[in-house]
Amino acid sequence: MSAPRPRVVIVGAGFGGLEAARALRRAPVDVLLVDRHNYHLFQPLLYQVSVAALPPSEIAYPIRSIFRRQRNLTFRIAEVERVDPVRRVVVMGGSEIPFDYAILAPGSVTSFFDNASIPRHAFELKDLPGALRLRNHLIRCFEAAIGADDPIERQAFLTIAVAGGGPTGVEVAGAVSELLRRLLRRDYPALPAGDVRVLLYEGGPRVLAAFPESLSAAAAKSLVRIGVEVHTHTLVESFDGHTLTLRSGESLRAGTLVWAAGVRATPLPATLGIPVDSTGRVAVLPTLQTREHPEVFVVGDAARVDTPGGTVPAQAPPAIQMGRTAARNVANALAGRPLEAFAYKDPGTMATIGRKAAVASIHGIRITGFPAWIVWLFVHLMQLVGFRNRIVVFVDWAWQYVFYRPASPIILSIDEETLHSKVLDDSARRT
């Protein structure tokens, strides 16, 4: 029997938590990785699931498979309720798990700000169930449109608004516009092509505000070309499932609102009993430790790291880099070595616009259009976890690209009760 090794609890198996767990594979510790799902989600491609371009299984990878060979790691599927940094326990499923070190990577959730009506009716793209709900809803809208007698109703079913002009909003608006026009042309020829409307609302002066201005302009142009109506300086005020109202007071009929206008940290950091910022994040030390509890690290979307170049963005690459640094610092602390400061290496940013255009800004180099799409495709395929996923995703994409059709636009309700969706019921009631 060897002496018990220090226990490192990692909360969240997103990009940050996964990388931290991996980086500890040779450390003399017992790692307990906890996530509410049994899979790691490749979130950058989530919008592709929502437009039926990829099946869910191809962007979700079972956590136990990933860590099959890592002997010092245990995985538990559970929802962590809170972390008590004073008693050094993680509370989950009614029981308390003690830790020597904790790396918190709980990620972020959608922020609806003060729009009380929106969470009830809008779709979000933060997890697989959400992406599938949006996919099912879009196809149900088409079925409802086919069944609608009133042309105004019909148009409303085919009007999709996207709030938020960041990468997620831009990608989903482009993909949805292409999906709907393609679906209409191929599977619903009875519907007038002009009925499909996709509107993108951005509160600021330009889409992709974090990108160089020239790329914002190129993205907006590409969006318009594939049928997206881009509205900047426009805020969505409310949505009741049928009518969308803008801050300006203007309103329009729409069957769908996708909310991609903001994120905030999950409620977990707030349970630590230490200060969090207005979006729920913990301002961590350069070592990624919390100021108050050096055994507790926070990484990814839940960590606020300010650098001379600005706050590190809530994206996958910084989360991965933070996860690695936090893991190394746990090992440093255990070995009595000085901890290292996190230094963010910006790999560049990119966003796709529909099926064959993208914008990318990589180390000062700006690429647009089809070449950027090829770069985007390559980067994402290389990042996908697991060899099998990589080839199957590639086959699927190649197929879609050549034959130009979504892979599996089926409505798949796990819950039979949801078969008669709100939209279909409403449609029946109106006709």
Place this chain on the structure above:
Amino acid sequence: MSAPRPRVVIVGAGFGGLEAARALRRAPVDVLLVDRHNYHLFQPLLYQVSVAALPPSEIAYPIRSIFRRQRNLTFRIAEVERVDPVRRVVVMGGSEIPFDYAILAPGSVTSFFDNASIPRHAFELKDLPGALRLRNHLIRCFEAAIGADDPIERQAFLTIAVAGGGPTGVEVAGAVSELLRRLLRRDYPALPAGDVRVLLYEGGPRVLAAFPESLSAAAAKSLVRIGVEVHTHTLVESFDGHTLTLRSGESLRAGTLVWAAGVRATPLPATLGIPVDSTGRVAVLPTLQTREHPEVFVVGDAARVDTPGGTVPAQAPPAIQMGRTAARNVANALAGRPLEAFAYKDPGTMATIGRKAAVASIHGIRITGFPAWIVWLFVHLMQLVGFRNRIVVFVDWAWQYVFYRPASPIILSIDEETLHSKVLDDSARRT
């Protein structure tokens, strides 16, 4: 403007309805095809989805895609409430659709006979949501077993009973046994291998009662070899989610019961106002018309066709053949030609037992073991609708076969509320 053409309403896009709709593609009629889902399900492979060997999208094909080029066909997604053969209307979604001819192919549902407790706790394999629920439940049982302190509890989570020794029961028992042992070995090495138990209960004297006796014996032997405990002459009496009680009074702890012990027709035929048999089926004329209403045809699992060789079984091949005959008879009736009698051509029966064995009986030739599995694989791949599905399924199978691991064992709850499944909650309560 041409004169309105006769309307043929087809209810159900399973094997029978799909074939009927296709067979009417050149007939001078307007076809309205109605199904509650927007996809056709390749039901013979459904059990493969339940063991995570195939993702759902690979056995479901969008109906609008299938009929994209069939100009005389309209598809509607709706639940048909009843059919009024006197007024010649189909009632769905609150509205009435008039028809000149109706081909009813509503299929079958699970029959629980008088076991009142079973529907609440057992899993069934009749549709995709059901298969996914079973898959999620099995993986949750493993997660619960990992968390269980009591060895009796742990074993109970890993005990799976299958009721019914027909092809579905045999296939799911074999596949589940292989999946669980494989999962345990690879992803849950902390669990004792002996804890996995798969029990198959058959009320009659042998499994696969419809097959020749030598194949039943071969199937039972193959099942035992891959770890299935086969109990014939044994009826399941009740199941409360934790304890399974047999008709004999014997009981055991089990986390899962899969019910594959019987089917009956959906409630639709009973709405016709004509006699149905004890399993809800309509005894149709040799022409597949109902005796009382010659404009109404019934095909597939909902039709009872008695031949000198016995009642035609509730399977895909007879459903397809009936769909074709019914469509031809609609065309015959319209053209004033005599109707033809349905003549069932038995293509043989087969069932897989786990990953590399099967039994098949084809025109008197009996094959067992690996050769039968190859035949089974080939027949099913060739039958799969759509070229893309065929190659992707093949890639997946080849992958699984070579690397011996399930393709995507992720727990995917569309409903976030279902995250904490009953089993996990129970487990937490007990520990």
